[in-house]
Amino acid sequence: MGNKLRLGGDVIRDAAVELVREIGLGNLTINLLAEKLGVRPPSLYNHLSGIKELQEKVAAFSLQCLEVAVRDAAVGKSGAEALLRIAEAYRKFALENSELYKSMLLFPGSADSNVKEAGMAVARIIYQVLERYGLSEEDQSHYARGFRSLVHGFVSLEEVGFFKSGDRDKSFRLLVKGFISTLGARE
Amino acid sequence: MGNKLRLGGDVIRDAAVELVREIGLGNLTINLLAEKLGVRPPSLYNHLSGIKELQEKVAAFSLQCLEVAVRDAAVGKSGAEALLRIAEAYRKFALENSELYKSMLLFPGSADSNVKEAGMAVARIIYQVLERYGLSEEDQSHYARGFRSLVHGFVSLEEVGFFKSGDRDKSFRLLVKGFISTLGARE
DNA sequence: ATATTAGACTAATCTAATTAGTTTGACAAG
DNA sequence: CTTGTCAAACTAATTAGATTAGTCTAATAT
Numbered sequence: 001m002g003n004k005l006r007l008g009g010d011v012i013r014d015a016a017v018e019l020v021r022e023i024g025l026g027n028l029t030i031n032l033l034a035e036k037l038g039v040r041p042p043s044l045y046n047h048l049s050g051i052k053e054l055q056e057k058v059a060a061f062s063l064q065c066l067e068v069a070v071r072d073a074a075v076g077k078s079g080a081e082a083l084l085r086i087a088e089a090y091r092k093f094a095l096e097n098s099e100l101y102k103s104m105l106l107f108p109g110s111a112d113s114n115v116k117e118a119g120m121a122v123a124r125i126i127y128q129v130l131e132r133y134g135l136s137e138e139d140q141s142h143y144a145r146g147f148r149s150l151v152h153g154f155v156s157l158e159e160v161g162f163f164k165s166g167d168r169d170k171s172f173r174l175l176v177k178g179f180i181s182t183l184g185a186r187e
Numbered sequence: 188m189g190n191k192l193r194l195g196g197d198v199i200r201d202a203a204v205e206l207v208r209e210i211g212l213g214n215l216t217i218n219l220l221a222e223k224l225g226v227r228p229p230s231l232y233n234h235l236s237g238i239k240e241l242q243e244k245v246a247a248f249s250l251q252c253l254e255v256a257v258r259d260a261a262v263g264k265s266g267a268e269a270l271l272r273i274a275e276a277y278r279k280f281a282l283e284n285s286e287l288y289k290s291m292l293l294f295p296g297s298a299d300s301n302v303k304e305a306g307m308a309v310a311r312i313i314y315q316v317l318e319r320y321g322l323s324e325e326d327q328s329h330y331a332r333g334f335r336s337l338v339h340g341f342v343s344l345e346e347v348g349f350f351k352s353g354d355r356d357k358s359f360r361l362l363v364k365g366f367i368s369t370l371g372a373r374e
Numbered sequence: 375a376t377a378t379t380a381g382a383c384t385a386a387t388c389t390a391a392t393t394a395g396t397t398t399g400a401c402a403a404g
Numbered sequence: 405c406t407t408g409t410c411a412a413a414c415t416a417a418t419t420a421g422a423t424t425a426g427t428c429t430a431a432t433a434t
Contacts, residue, residue, distance in 0.1 A: 007412080031390060039413075042392075046412055051391070105347055106293040119349045141353050145341065146362040148349075153340020154332065160292055162306045162335075166328050175333040182365050194381080217422060229423075230382055238422070 007037065007047050013057045017100065020058055025099045025106070028054070055103065056115055062100035063118035069093045070125055080180045082129045087151050087176040094155040101159070123148060133183050143183060150179055194224065194234050200244045204287065207245055212286045212293070215241070242290065243302055249287035250305030256280045257312055267367045269316045274338050274363040281342040288346070310335060320370050330370060337366055 015036050020028050030051055034041040048054055073089030074082045094101040104119070127144045135143065154172055157163060163171070202223050207215050217238055221228040235241055260276030261269045281288040291306070314331045322330065341359055344350060350358070 029390060030392085040415080041390085042394095042415085043413055045392075102293070105343065106289070116348055119347065120351065123349065138353070142358040142361050145344070145350055145358045146337065146365070149340035149344055149362065150333065150337045151340070152344060153336030153338070156292065156343065157332070157336055157339060160306070161303055162310065163332055164307070166325070171329040171332050174329050175336065178333070178369050179366075182369060216420085218420080227383060228421085229384085229425095232423070233381055 007039065007043070012037070012044065012047055012054075013061060016054055016058050017061055020099050020103065021097070025058075025103050028058070030054075058100070059103045060114040060118050062097070062104050063115065063122065065097070065100065066090070066093050066104070067118065067121045067125070070122060074125060074129060078129065079132050080183075083126075083147065083180050084176060086126065086129065087147075087172070090151050091155050091172060094159065098159050101155070105156070130183070135183070147179060150175060194226065194230070199224070199231065199234055199241075200248060203241055203245050204248055207286050207290065208284070212245075212290050215245070217241075245287070246290045247301040247305050249284070249291050250302065250309065252284070252287065253277070253280050253291070254305065254308045254312070257309060261312060261316060265316065266319050267370075270313075270334065270367050271363060273313065273316065274334075274359070277338050278342050278359060281346065285346050288342070292343070317370070322370070334366060337362060 012033070016028060016033055019033055019036055023032070028051075030041050030044055033054070034044055037044075069089045069092070070086050073085040077085055104115070123144060126147050127140060130140045130144055130147075133140075133143075154175065158168060199220070203215060203220055206220055206223055210219070215238075217228050217231055220241070221231055224231075256276045256279070257273050260272040264272055291302070310331060313334050314327060317327045317331055317334075320327075320330075341362065345355060
């Protein structure tokens with residue numbers, strides 16, 4: 001009956017991610033995950049400490065995906081163009097993976113280190129691109145925060161539905177370009 | 188035994204808000220709320236459809252508080268000063284009421300209209316302040332979104348812990364002032 | 375006085391998380 | 405081979421929480 005080795009590696013995390021995509025972050029449960037994996041719920045506790053850890057795994061994975069998307073967007077580009085591409089890629093990821101995007105934010109936030117680490121990785125990319133602008137180190141940090149705040153703020157308010165009508169794409173492009181131009185544009 | 192009229196008006200919502208402040212959004216349960224109110228859990232169902240509605244009430248109330256804080260900050264001010272005060276008040280509210288602030292975002296988001304309506308109210312204040320700048324109606328909308336995105340993005344990333352060290356107050360002030368100056372400052 | 379009714383109650387059910395304790399099958403050592 | 409061990413599955417049971425059904429009581433209006 002009981003086969004073995006079914007739940008090794010990233011199998012659990014990947015199934016959880018898929019489940020979150022299908023049914024939404026708020027509906028992720030141990031029972032459904034076990035069912036999806038063809039296993040009884042308690043079996044998962046051989047691999048997980050509980051649902052909190054599962055949520056953290058999903059969050060960390062989501063941040064890694066976002067990081068990859070953002071990095072890909074910036075590769076071979078620099079300065080204003082890189083920032084624009086990053087912003088577009090960030091927003092695209094958030095809109096196309098809204099449940100995963102939520103998972104990055106709405107969770108414990110406190111204790112976990114993997115999540116925070118992955119969050120920093122995104123910051124680092126922006127920070128790197130800003131190096132081109134010859135800002136002081138301190139300013140580089142301020143503006144990296146600003147860029148991310150603007151982009152993240154926009155997409156998360158957009159997803160909650162706080163931006164009624166009007167051309168959201170246009171708002172986004174205008175704002176990002178506006179921000180970039182305050183950096184003292186030069187390529 | 189069973190007294191009456193104990194749960195009228197906003198008693199339930201207020202207790203829920205207090206509970207969220209005390210123990211965090213993620214720990215709000217019907218049982219704890221009933222206990223706090225000195226009542227048995229099922230009694231709450233005479234006043235609520237369930238926990239979803241409770242969460243929505245908390246979210247809507249939080250947005251109303253935020254709106255009041257933001258409006259107070261802007262009263263008697265205009266232009267750049269008003270925007271700066273709004274930003275400071277917004278951030279102060281979020282930092283001092285982080286659990287309530289989360290409730291605004293992390294919830295259903297889809298169906299509820301009270302929540303969305305309260306969210307719009309905050310937008311309207313910003314929109315009004317921007318009237319002074321003589322922007323086209325479309326630009327006014329874009330920049331109102333931008334302002335809110337920047338402020339909300341900053342405080343929510345700050346709360347998740349994505350801004351490691353460094354002077355966060357300074358970053359915030361610098362960024363908000365930078366944004367305001369792109370509007371073409373005039374009083 | 376008494377009928378109505380809002381609003382509380384008890385009892386019970388359902389779903390989800392989690393723990394305890396048991397079984398099984400792969401594999402290495404005798 | 406055949407047996408000890410271990411990981412990883414299992415069943416059974418417990419707990420917490422949301423929710424529903426149906427009962428009781430006290431304030432109020434007739």
